[in-house]
Amino acid sequence: MTRKPALDPVAVKQAIVEYCLKKGALVAGVADLAAVERIAPAGHRPSDLMPRVKSVISIGVGGSTQAAWRVPAKALGYFGSTESRAYKIVYGLAFFIEQKFGVQAVYCPPDMDPELGARYPLQSLKLHAELAGIGARSLAGDILLHPDYGYMYFASCFTELELPADKPLAENPCPAPSCVSMFRQEGRTPCMKFCPAQCLSGDIDANGKQAAMHYDMAACAELTQQFETVPQLLRDAIATDDPEEREELLLGQRNKVLWYKMTVGNGGLFAQCFECMRVCPIATAAPLADPLKRGAVRRAAAAQKTKDDGDAS
Ligand code: SF4
Numbered sequence: 001m002t003r004k005p006a007l008d009p010v011a012v013k014q015a016i017v018e019y020c021l022k023k024g025a026l027v028a029g030v031a032d033l034a035a036v037e038r039i040a041p042a043g044h045r046p047s048d049l050m051p052r053v054k055s056v057i058s059i060g061v062g063g064s065t066q067a068a069w070r071v072p073a074k075a076l077g078y079f080g081s082t083e084s085r086a087y088k089i090v091y092g093l094a095f096f097i098e099q100k101f102g103v104q105a106v107y108c109p110p111d112m113d114p115e116l117g118a119r120y121p122l123q124s125l126k127l128h129a130e131l132a133g134i135g136a137r138s139l140a141g142d143i144l145l146h147p148d149y150g151y152m153y154f155a156s157c158f159t160e161l162e163l164p165a166d167k168p169l170a171e172n173p174c175p176a177p178s179c180v181s182m183f184r185q186e187g188r189t190p191c192m193k194f195c196p197a198q199c200l201s202g203d204i205d206a207n208g209k210q211a212a213m214h215y216d217m218a219a220c221a222e223l224t225q226q227f228e229t230v231p232q233l234l235r236d237a238i239a240t241d242d243p244e245e246r247e248e249l250l251l252g253q254r255n256k257v258l259w260y261k262m263t264v265g266n267g268g269l270f271a272q273c274f275e276c277m278r279v280c281p282i283a284t285a286a287p288l289a290d291p292l293k294r295g296a297v298r299r300a301a302a303a304q305k306t307k308d309d310g311d312a313s
């Protein structure tokens with residue numbers, strides 16, 4: 001039997017990161033598997049999905065364009081759709097790894113655990129991304145923020161390849177200095193103040209660091225996770241003896257939009273309301289947070305290169 005040549009973990013990781021960036025990820029990293037296994041609850045560890053897993057790869061794709069933060073609230077709720085781009089990248093990555101390196105890899109489903117209901121994911125993509133060093137927990141319900149890219153969507157891929165792990169971010173960009181000032185004056189940061197469900201609260205210590213974060217997930221979910229509304233609405237429509245009320249529940253203007261969202265795909269049913277991120281200076285104004293900013297940096301780098309090439313010739 002011919003032995004497979006040993007793979008160089010550093011070179012393999014480099015090829016994986018390059019693949020992800022080429023496909024549209026802004027960042028990619030590898031989480032410390034032992035740490036993920038220790039922190040994730042039983043049943044939700046990478047080894048529960050892939051018993052011989054050796055590495056957890058996490059990627060982040062950009063959130064909204066700069067202009068998207070200025071659309072009305074009723075439109076902003078539809079803007080979660082870049083998350084599917086992240087899933088597509090890691091789906092392709094699993095094929096890339098098996099084909100190029102001959103080692104098993106699997107796309108990590110971002111979905112809910114069917115045995116536990118709609119609020120328990122199979123795996124915590126957030127934990128993977130945090131430990132891979134591509135986002136840090138914010139005061140806005142632990143939404144991960146990146147100091148350069150702001151607000152992103154995350155996806156994970158598991159593999160039996162052994163890859164060098166990255167470290168969590170050394171500095172958490174949240175709270176931003178302007179949020180600390182606001183908190184000192186009125187006891188709330190922008191995300192806490194403008195959350196329409198008032199489900200965020202917390203504390204900032206004397207050094208301007210997070211001291212406590214409280215997130216009422218149920219209150220947030222009631223407003224934003226509309227897939228939970230559909231069965232309740234059906235239950236009420238079945239229970240009522242009043243035909244007019246049934247008509248209103250099933251076909252009234254407010255609820256009819258739920259059927260529309262079901263036909264266009266699940267993204268519309270579980271987008272966030274995004275108001276906490278709309279007012280977040282990291283999400284909206286980090287140095288590379290949106291295509292306007294990223295484009296300006298790339299154009300400046302290209303112009304500098306052209307100048308340097310000209311000077312050298
Ligand atoms: S998504 Fe909306 S309801 Fe949920 S925490 Fe953010 S602002 Fe509040």
Ligand code: SF4
Nearest residue numbers: 174176179189191280
């Ligand atoms: S607005 Fe953003 S940076 Fe400020 S406290 Fe909230 S999540 Fe953190």
